[in-house]
Amino acid sequence: xxxxxxxxxxxxxxxxxxxxxxxxxxxxxxxxxxxxxxxxxxxxxxxxxxxxxxxxxxxxxxxxxxxxxxxxxxxxxxxxxxxxxxxxxxxxxxxxxxxxxxxxxxxxxxxxxxxxxxxxxxxxxxxxxxxxxxxxxxxxxxxxxxxxxxxxxxx
Numbered sequence: 001x002x003x004x005x006x007x008x009x010x011x012x013x014x015x016x017x018x019x020x021x022x023x024x025x026x027x028x029x030x031x032x033x034x035x036x037x038x039x040x041x042x043x044x045x046x047x048x049x050x051x052x053x054x055x056x057x058x059x060x061x062x063x064x065x066x067x068x069x070x071x072x073x074x075x076x077x078x079x080x081x082x083x084x085x086x087x088x089x090x091x092x093x094x095x096x097x098x099x100x101x102x103x104x105x106x107x108x109x110x111x112x113x114x115x116x117x118x119x120x121x122x123x124x125x126x127x128x129x130x131x132x133x134x135x136x137x138x139x140x141x142x143x144x145x146x147x148x149x150x151x152x153x154x155x
Contacts, residue, residue, distance in 0.1 A: 099150025
């Protein structure tokens with residue numbers, strides 16, 4: 001398999017189109033590093049997350065806010081090119097409300113980590129291999145904060 005078929009194998013059509021319009025490079029799956037969790041060692045190392053840094057990644061480098069909205073507010077998307085906004089509006093299923101636990105299909109940080117790193121099959125979410133493990137951990141801490149804030153507002 002060569003060309004676009006090899007490069008974008010496993011991504012949804014919308015994800016591939018969105019990546020192209022956003023200028024995000026598509027790396028062949030065969031060239032992506034495989035993440036297998038923390039390496040075991042005699043000493044256990046716990047990575048600490050930082051919600052403030054996670055917010056910066058979510059609303060910046062991670063481009064999560066393109067589909068999920070600024071600070072996870074789906075009705076507050078950044079100014080996007082008309083074609084990009086139209087593609088996001090056509091996503092089926094639409095991006096979930098990250099502040100509403102009841103709408104989230106991924107229920108563990110491990111599942112969320114994998115969805116961010118590897119993409120989420122059956123959705124328009126494409127893999128993000130640009131985030132470091134620390135940035136991803138920070139983002140997961142920020143997502144937990146969004147869920148907590150959303151739950152407090154719904155009580």
